[in-house]
Amino acid sequence: MIDPEIIKINIEQEIDGFERTTLTRLLSSFESIELEAIEKRKLFLKKKSKSFDPDIDDVGRIEEDVYFEEVNHFLIEQELKQEFLNSTAVWLFHLFERQKIRAFGSADTDILKPLLAKDNYKLDSCSDWKLLNKELRTVANVIKHGFDGNSGYNLNQYFSNLIVNESVVLNKSDIQRYIKALRGFWTKALEN
Template sequence: MTGTYVLFQMWGPFRQSLIDGHLFFVEQARKRLLTQFENIEAEADKASEDWLENNSHRFDPDRDDPGSFYEAAGEAGIEFYRLLSEMRDQTQLSVVAGMFHEWDKQLRDWLVREIGHWHRGDLAAEKIWKANFSDLADLLEGFGWKIRSTGYFKLLDACRLVVNVYKHGEGTAFENLKREFPEYVVDPFTDENGVKFYNDLGIEWRDHTHLKVSDVQLQAFADAIVSFWKDVPENISKADVTSVPAWFEKAILKDRGQKAGAK
């Protein structure tokens, strides 16, 4: 092979189709899912009114205290608001998970298909699909794409941890998220504007149930995926390769029936 031999190519129309598909997903998720939670305060008020209407037959003016009756209606509205808020947060996280997993699969699929143009064997492809996020970053860096120094990589890494915690709860990913990106582990005594209404619950006391992604953070994740696809080099040639991770080299050589280090 010569130094100009192209190993990976991102065809312009394909790049645009990836971006368009991603933008469609985000737009429709907002339109069909997230907009349903825009008026939960009004819906909670309606829940209180419904409680009063549905329980009015139980009120006896000779025995019951009207204040207690209205207090119970208020509590019903508060509980409705709490449950709907939790559903909104879970829906927001599911949207984040959906778009991250789709990006992750599309990246691996592109890598495997491009490798298939110049390499024959199943092990290299298998390793690509099994590689973790850091392994893939090592591979891309070895191809000359200094991805770790970009802002969108940091956002994608945060998104990965958020999705992992959303799926698995407590564990290594949650500890990493608290340490590296604590802004996604929200103080329960802080409102949506960041105003505290009780003493702060320190980050060390928060658990996976405090995971939350705001609308602004969701959009930042979505923008990071667009930036990633826009930044994929149009061509990566043999001359661009500085090194490859040991796991990838071993897979390539094993597919070829060679041993690592053999000439």
């Protein structure tokens, strides 16, 4: 049997590592999207100015091309950032599932409820549990499998604020809420 204190320490380290890696290291790489787009614009103009021929080249066309060079870079990077944030939620939910299995031998709610109730921890009244097991679970399932089925219905019904143009759109504060709930859940669940 694994020492519960070791499990608690490992879970805390996993959450810290997850937060550090996803929000500090990886998400921060998207902070310079606008500056990169402007740089793309400048490089495009510099390249065009070296080969500019007033008899052949249309200045209006060049201005249009440079505009789309900047905008396309920005849009592609924004889309990648959104994909990253959404994938981060899926990754976090999988981490939660693995932690439950390691700590309790199961991730099944029907097994966890009576197990935790022995320590006076009522899952149904815990806001952290609801956020993780309802919202995050639903979000992760829709990101992985699409809007068809129960998860898509539940997301539309209960968490429509996370949908924009029929897509799941999470932001950094959503991921931070999920991480905070994960910490809160484990603090309560491993208290005894």
